Amino acid sequence: MTNIPHVVILGGGFGGLSAANELRNSLQSSQVKITVIDKKDWFMVGFAKLWIINGTRTFENSIGSLNELSKKEIDFIKDEILSINLKNKNVKTKSQNISFDFLIISMGAVLAPQKIPGLQENGFNLYDHKQLSKIHDRLEKMKSGKIAITIMGMPYKCPPAPFEASLLIDSMLRKRGIRDSVQIDFYSPAPITLPAAGPEVSKQILEMVNSEKIVFHNSSKIKSVESKKLIFENSEADFDLLLAIPPHIAPKVIYDSGLAKEPGFIPIDRDCKTPFENIFAVGDVTSLTVAENMAVPKAGIFAEGEGITVAKNIISKIQSKEESILFDGKGGCFIESGRDTASVIEVDMFSNPKPSTSLTEATSDNLSKKVEFEKERMSKWL
Numbered sequence: 001m002t003n004i005p006h007v008v009i010l011g012g013g014f015g016g017l018s019a020a021n022e023l024r025n026s027l028q029s030s031q032v033k034i035t036v037i038d039k040k041d042w043f044m045v046g047f048a049k050l051w052i053i054n055g056t057r058t059f060e061n062s063i064g065s066l067n068e069l070s071k072k073e074i075d076f077i078k079d080e081i082l083s084i085n086l087k088n089k090n091v092k093t094k095s096q097n098i099s100f101d102f103l104i105i106s107m108g109a110v111l112a113p114q115k116i117p118g119l120q121e122n123g124f125n126l127y128d129h130k131q132l133s134k135i136h137d138r139l140e141k142m143k144s145g146k147i148a149i150t151i152m153g154m155p156y157k158c159p160p161a162p163f164e165a166s167l168l169i170d171s172m173l174r175k176r177g178i179r180d181s182v183q184i185d186f187y188s189p190a191p192i193t194l195p196a197a198g199p200e201v202s203k204q205i206l207e208m209v210n211s212e213k214i215v216f217h218n219s220s221k222i223k224s225v226e227s228k229k230l231i232f233e234n235s236e237a238d239f240d241l242l243l244a245i246p247p248h249i250a251p252k253v254i255y256d257s258g259l260a261k262e263p264g265f266i267p268i269d270r271d272c273k274t275p276f277e278n279i280f281a282v283g284d285v286t287s288l289t290v291a292e293n294m295a296v297p298k299a300g301i302f303a304e305g306e307g308i309t310v311a312k313n314i315i316s317k318i319q320s321k322e323e324s325i326l327f328d329g330k331g332g333c334f335i336e337s338g339r340d341t342a343s344v345i346e347v348d349m350f351s352n353p354k355p356s357t358s359l360t361e362a363t364s365d366n367l368s369k370k371v372e373f374e375k376e377r378m379s380k381w382l
Contacts (some may be wrong), residue, residue, distance in 0.1 A: 004033050005318055008091055008100035010081055012038035012066045015106030015283030015303035017381040020074050022311035029073040032318060035100075037093060041066045041078045043382065044129070045374040046158050046300060047334065052132040053139070054168045059129060064382040081107070084257040086276045102278045102314050105266065106307060107254065109157055109284040109298060112263075113246035116152050118225035123150075123242030126165060127157065138241055139172055144181035145240030148230060151188045152222045153247025157284055157298045159196050160335040160345060162186070162245050163205055169243075170212045171338030184213070185237065187220040187230065196297040197345055197357040204359045208337065248298070250285050260285075270326035270350070272310045278317075282306035290329070290349050297347070301331035304377075334370040335359075342366040 007023060009016045020034050042063040051057035069076045079093035090099040111127055113119045124131050124138070126149070149166050156162075166186050173179040186209060192202035193209075193216060206216055221233040225244075230237045249263045259274060260266045265287040272280045272288075283303030288296040296302050309327040316323055329349030336342045341362035349355045360366065 004030065005101040006033045006035065006099065007102040007104065007314060008098055009034065009036045009104045009106060010038075010084075010091065011106035011108055011283070011285075012036050012040075012043055012069075012076070013106060013108050013283065013303060014300035014377075015307040016104065017043060017377075018304040018307035019104050019106065019282070019311040020069065021072070021381050022308045023315065024072050024074055026311075026315050027318065033075070034073075035075040035077060035098065036066065036069060037077045037079055037081060037091065037098070038066060039078065039080045041076070043378075045377060046127075047161065047164070047370070048374065049127065049129060049132055050161065050165055050168050050336070052129075053126075053135050053165065054172050055136055055140070059132065064378045066382070068382040081251075081253050084253055084259075086257060086259075086274075086279060089278075102317075103280065104307070104310055104314075105254070105259070105274075105279070105281040105285055106283045106303065107251045107285045109248040109265070110251050111246050112153075112249045113244065115247045115249075115263075116222055116225060116244070119152070119244055119246060122225045122227055123244045126162065126243045126245050135243060139169060140176075142173075142182060142241065143178055146183045146185065146238065147241045147243065148237065148239035149184070149186045149243045149245075150220075150222060150230060151190070151245045153245075154189060154195075155287075155295065155298055156245050156248050158333065159194050159297050159299065160205070160333050163193065163209055164334075164336050165243065166209055166214045167212060167338035168336060169338075170214060174338075183215070185215050185217060185239070187217045187222070187232070187237070189219065189221045191218050193218075194345075196294060197347070197359075198355070201345060201357045201359045205335070208335075208343075212338070248284075254285060270309075270329070271313070271324065272306050272327060278314075280310045280314075282310055288327075291354050294349075294355055296329060296349050297333075299331065299333055301333065302329075302349075305329075305331060329355075334366065334373070336367065336370070337362045340364055340367060342370050344369075
């Protein structure tokens with residue numbers, strides 16, 4: 001019997017799950033062995049975090065179990081990845097050594113609040129699932145004061161999410177009848193709201209937050225956080241509640257293996273290949289530069305597209321076919337308004353002559369589509 005090629009996938013997020021499912025839907029278990037490794041055994045669509053903050057969801061109701069993968073003859077190992085040996089083609093976890101023929105690295109970005117002095121003692125991490133219910137409780141108890149939502153590093157995951165958070169928090173406070181007693185300030189190191197979406201969409205998002213009396217402060221580069229005080233490079237600001245989007249870095253094992261230099265990400269092209277044969281990287285752990293110093297945003301929809309691209313190319317190789325495809329760079333992100341509607345930011349990163357983005361109007365239909373998007377991924381992948 002010939003050896004069955006082994007595809008090992010590091011990470012059970014959008015990129016990893018889309019790749020694993022694409023492979024298994026095209027090839028039977030006699031044609032390819034698939035193993036997904038992740039240190040947690042659950043998957044969650046990132047935007048559900050905002051629903052936990054505003055109290056319409058619980059964590060338990062927002063996750064799917066990665067152990068369900070075994071039903072599809074996809075092996076799942078819950079373990080921590082300690083090292084990746086690119087030359088000898090094996091991955092070392094805490095409990096075992098796993099050799100591979102193909103490797104897909106989709107480990108995501110790591111939140112690094114420790115990079116901002118004083119942040120962990122004085123603020124909340126808006127993206128940390130362990131802090132969501134605490135944030136919810138603080139918002140529920142608040143009667144007056146200042147909320148600061150602060151982006152502390154670029155690039156960060158799901159670019160519209162912090163703006164959505166500000167709109168949903170505005171809505172929570174409005175429903176409690178205390179919105180007029182609370183000031184919401186939004187600080188970003190960027191000159192415009194969403195650099196990845198370009199000036200036009202950025203202006204529309206600015207208008208969206210301004211219309212709810214949320215004040216956007218651009219070019220605010222954070223240095224440190226003190227008790228109830230933000231210290232920026234050129235100014236200071238006070239707050240009663242700080243919700244931060246901390247800097248993002250790649251997992252340590254990526255730097256150790258030499259795939260990326262700190263504090264950056266794995267550089268890829270549209271084929272998602274690394275310089276090492278049959279080793280690919282997708283999603284938030286990567287940096288895919290487009291025209292004019294723009295990079296593909298760190299968002300699940302792009303990780304999904306890259307995961308499918310890589311899976312199709314691995315299938316071609318296993319079937320000894322010549323053809324290969326490139327990631328198309330198309331995707332969309334929802335942005336909820338806090339008024340039971342949502343807009344969609346539609347993106348085509350590789351349109352000529354430059355990336356194109358547009359923002360649809362806010363409708364209740366788009367909000368239903370957002371809920372459907374999550375349901376669909378959960379049922380299709382797990």
